[in-house]
Amino acid sequence: MSDTPSATLEIRQPKDLAAAIGMVNVQINGCWHQFPKGTRMIEACRQVQVAVPHYCYHPKLTPSGNCRMCLVQVGMPPRPAPGQEPQRDTLGYEPITWSPRAVIACANTVSENMGICTTSKLVESCQAGVMEFLLINHPLDCPICDQAGECRLQENSVSHGRGVSRFADMKVKKPKNVAIGPRVRLDDERCILCSRCIRFMDEVAGEPVLGFTQRGTHTTLTVHPGHLLDSNYSLNTVDLCPVGALTANDFRFQMRVWFLKETPTIDVNCGTGSNITVWTRENTIHRITPRRNNDVNSDWMPDSHRLNFHYIDSAARLTEPLAKAGTRHRQATWAEALQIIAPQLKAVAPDQIAVIASARMTNEELHLTRILAQKLGTPHLALVPRYAEPDALLIAADRNPNTSGAKLVLATEDPYAALDGIRNGVRAGSIKALIVLGEDIISDAGFTAADLGRLAFLLHTHLLANPTADAAHLVLPTAAFSEKRGSMVNLSGRLQRLNRATATPGNARDDWEMLRDLIRAITGEDPAIHNLEDIFTQLAATIPAFTGLDLAKITNAGIPLIDTGYKIPLLENERARIAAGVING
Amino acid sequence: MAVVKLQRPKLGPGEAIYLTALFKGFFLTMTHAVKSLLGKSMGAKDLASSGLGVTMQYPEQKWDEHLPEYYRGAPALVTDEQGRERCVSCQLCEFICPPKAIKIIPGEIPSDDPWAKVEKRPAAFDIDMIRCIYCGMCEEVCPEQAIFLRKDYVITGLSRKEMVHHKDKLYQIGGVRTGLVNKWNELK
Numbered sequence: 001m002s003d004t005p006s007a008t009l010e011i012r013q014p015k016d017l018a019a020a021i022g023m024v025n026v027q028i029n030g031c032w033h034q035f036p037k038g039t040r041m042i043e044a045c046r047q048v049q050v051a052v053p054h055y056c057y058h059p060k061l062t063p064s065g066n067c068r069m070c071l072v073q074v075g076m077p078p079r080p081a082p083g084q085e086p087q088r089d090t091l092g093y094e095p096i097t098w099s100p101r102a103v104i105a106c107a108n109t110v111s112e113n114m115g116i117c118t119t120s121k122l123v124e125s126c127q128a129g130v131m132e133f134l135l136i137n138h139p140l141d142c143p144i145c146d147q148a149g150e151c152r153l154q155e156n157s158v159s160h161g162r163g164v165s166r167f168a169d170m171k172v173k174k175p176k177n178v179a180i181g182p183r184v185r186l187d188d189e190r191c192i193l194c195s196r197c198i199r200f201m202d203e204v205a206g207e208p209v210l211g212f213t214q215r216g217t218h219t220t221l222t223v224h225p226g227h228l229l230d231s232n233y234s235l236n237t238v239d240l241c242p243v244g245a246l247t248a249n250d251f252r253f254q255m256r257v258w259f260l261k262e263t264p265t266i267d268v269n270c271g272t273g274s275n276i277t278v279w280t281r282e283n284t285i286h287r288i289t290p291r292r293n294n295d296v297n298s299d300w301m302p303d304s305h306r307l308n309f310h311y312i313d314s315a316a317r318l319t320e321p322l323a324k325a326g327t328r329h330r331q332a333t334w335a336e337a338l339q340i341i342a343p344q345l346k347a348v349a350p351d352q353i354a355v356i357a358s359a360r361m362t363n364e365e366l367h368l369t370r371i372l373a374q375k376l377g378t379p380h381l382a383l384v385p386r387y388a389e390p391d392a393l394l395i396a397a398d399r400n401p402n403t404s405g406a407k408l409v410l411a412t413e414d415p416y417a418a419l420d421g422i423r424n425g426v427r428a429g430s431i432k433a434l435i436v437l438g439e440d441i442i443s444d445a446g447f448t449a450a451d452l453g454r455l456a457f458l459l460h461t462h463l464l465a466n467p468t469a470d471a472a473h474l475v476l477p478t479a480a481f482s483e484k485r486g487s488m489v490n491l492s493g494r495l496q497r498l499n500r501a502t503a504t505p506g507n508a509r510d511d512w513e514m515l516r517d518l519i520r521a522i523t524g525e526d527p528a529i530h531n532l533e534d535i536f537t538q539l540a541a542t543i544p545a546f547t548g549l550d551l552a553k554i555t556n557a558g559i560p561l562i563d564t565g566y567k568i569p570l571l572e573n574e575r576a577r578i579a580a581g582v583i584n585g
Numbered sequence: 586m587a588v589v590k591l592q593r594p595k596l597g598p599g600e601a602i603y604l605t606a607l608f609k610g611f612f613l614t615m616t617h618a619v620k621s622l623l624g625k626s627m628g629a630k631d632l633a634s635s636g637l638g639v640t641m642q643y644p645e646q647k648w649d650e651h652l653p654e655y656y657r658g659a660p661a662l663v664t665d666e667q668g669r670e671r672c673v674s675c676q677l678c679e680f681i682c683p684p685k686a687i688k689i690i691p692g693e694i695p696s697d698d699p700w701a702k703v704e705k706r707p708a709a710f711d712i713d714m715i716r717c718i719y720c721g722m723c724e725e726v727c728p729e730q731a732i733f734l735r736k737d738y739v740i741t742g743l744s745r746k747e748m749v750h751h752k753d754k755l756y757q758i759g760g761v762r763t764g765l766v767n768k769w770n771e772l773k
Contacts, residue, residue, distance in 0.1 A: 142728070143675035143728045144703065148675070253693050253704075254691070255691075
């Protein structure tokens with residue numbers, strides 16, 4: 001009986017309901033939504049699929065608010081006079097008084113009972129005005145600009161621009177085609193001064209080498225005197241640049257982006273397994289860019305990994321099976337090549353055969369490798385370790401992309417352990433036949449050509465010509481990472497999927513097909529594997545961690561599989577910045 | 586549905602034996618034969634025919650001067666008054682080309698070139714004339730006024746390879762075009 005009707009009404013106000021869970025009520029284009037306190041207005045709009053055009057804002061960087069493109073109209077409830085009760089509509093929201101001036105959505109946060117309007121006359125005229133100012137000094141050289149087709153200035157010009165310039169004076173001249181780093185080219189006339197690249201180098205890459213000089217319309221982006229933009233993360237500034245001011249030397253004038261097909265896949269240059277997009281046209285890779293995954297690589301990737309794809313199309317690529325005849329190799333068909341293998345391996349005892357595989361193989365391929373070793377009856381199976389100096393961001397010390405997967409699939413704590421034993425066995429003559437899958441063991445595993453010369457039979461599979469292939473009795477051409485499907489587990493235990501962007505050249509085959517044919521040639525029985533999904537089904541049935549999974553369930557974002565305790569340093573930095581409220585993330 | 590019944594016309598005895606029509610036709614043919622022998626056929630002057638009637642002795646004689654301004658013949662690249670290749674290899678024509686006849690490999694202009702400011706030009710520009718359908722979309726889409734359909738229509742070759750026009754051939758057909766918009770001049 002003590003509850004008065006007004007008290008219960010107080011509690012039911014939307015502002016109280018939202019505040020109880022740390023949210024605020026915001027009206028966006030007439031609809032009420034709830035957002036966590038501290039959300040930036042632009043981020044709130046994005047979450048409810050309201051497009052706010054912008055250049056300088058990026059969710060992973062601090063807002064700088066200097067492009068002025070994200071202007072929106074905001075409104076707040078009127079401040080009540082002393083003692084006056086605020087008015088409320090039937091839903092419990094206070095009426096909104098709209099401000100006559102627009103504010104930028106990127107640097108302001110939402111607050112209780114706020115109204116945001118992105119479609120009013122005021123906003124449209126603001127956007128048109130900002131576009132006109134940005135285009136005053138822009139050279140409009142879209143036909144030669146690499147950014148054309150993915151340029152924010154082009155896109156916003158179409159949707160918010162006026163189409164015709166009213167500017168009658170001379171455009172400001174600025175430096176063009178400046179090599180500000182070994183991999184990046186700068187065109188200052190195209191720059192719209194959004195400062196994304198400056199903030200990225202400062203906040204994420206940790207090498208603040210970029211900055212603005214001069215004032216007013218003469219403001220120029222440049223690299224600090226005595227410095228170069230030579231960070232291993234410099235090409236991320238090219239991705240970030242909303243216009244064509246920063247372009248990549250490697251991709252410069254290679255291909256227009258509207259011809260390119262995007263394939264989401266993962267990077268295989270280190271254990272981080274950065275998510276990437278491979279851009280191809282007619283079986284040629286033209287560039288690789290990072291793909292957002294907040295649990296792996298955020299929005300970034302290192303240049304060294306990004307540019308490491310030219311070998312796929314190089315002259316060293318193997319395209320036909322090669323069998324050694326005397327001292328030289330001759331081209332063979334797959335049928336001939338597979339017929340050679342079984343008699344050669346049957347001539348030696350099972351424990352005189354060893355298999356050296358690669359932690360660059362997918363889980364499916366490693367599964368087949370394990371079956372191959374079982375069928376051969378050999379206990380000697382090892383992978384080749386590959387360690388180098390890590391950086392404090394994304395590059396891991398383990399440069400093999402699938403060490404975690406190898407541990408799971410081969411059911412061993414250290415898949416590299418047996419390598420020394422095999423090498424000593426080859427030198428001592430106790431190992432007479434060697435199957436080397438996807439590794440150049442002369443360059444990477446401490447073998448010498450003389451060691452391999454002792455072998456009665458050396459079968460080598462690789463995608464490139466290399467010293468080990470020179471010494472091999474039979475060489476089988478296989479697929480590059482962009483040419484195959486499959487799954488890998490990264491260092492932090494995330495199961496990720498490779499997708500196929502290009503086809504294998506010539507008669508090179510996908511690794512799993514090659515391994516299946518190898519098993520068939522050795523055992524003489526059909527392993528009943530018809531596609532990659534069949535292998536994953538077997539994998540899910542044998543390895544407990546993979547139970548209940550299939551390739552489709554992995555999705556392009558990957559799924560956490562095991563907890564290895566490995567932390568990616570760049571993500572730790574980013575999470576700390578999100579927790580501190582510096583970025584929205 | 587309405588059914589309309591048509592009545593065959595009743596023929597008179599003269600019409601029924603067709604002789605009248607036969608002679609009428611014969612007379613008309615002979616009139617033209619005599620006219621052509623006298624060189625008085627309709628349009629004979631325009632065609633500048635060397636033979637009988639309106640027969641043009643192709644390929645010795647051609648219709649070329651009668652082609653209209655808007656005639657769409659072989660596509661070709663042009664240079665401007667200053668001898669600059671106008672094409673900057675933006676590849677829009679390659680993109681728009683309905684039969685995919687155009688293939689461009691872009692290249693960078695070296696920094697010691699007088700036109701280094703333009704930065705980009707085609708390293709290779711091939712048009713497969715077997716594929717070309719003379720639609721003129723390349724000319725329409727070109728943002729640099731670099732490709733035009735000229736009046737050349739006799740494109741022949743003994744092999745498929747010969748039917749591909751490379752860059753030098755395209756510039757040879759295209760020649761120089763003056764009076765076009767010049768946006769790469771120093772002050773622009």
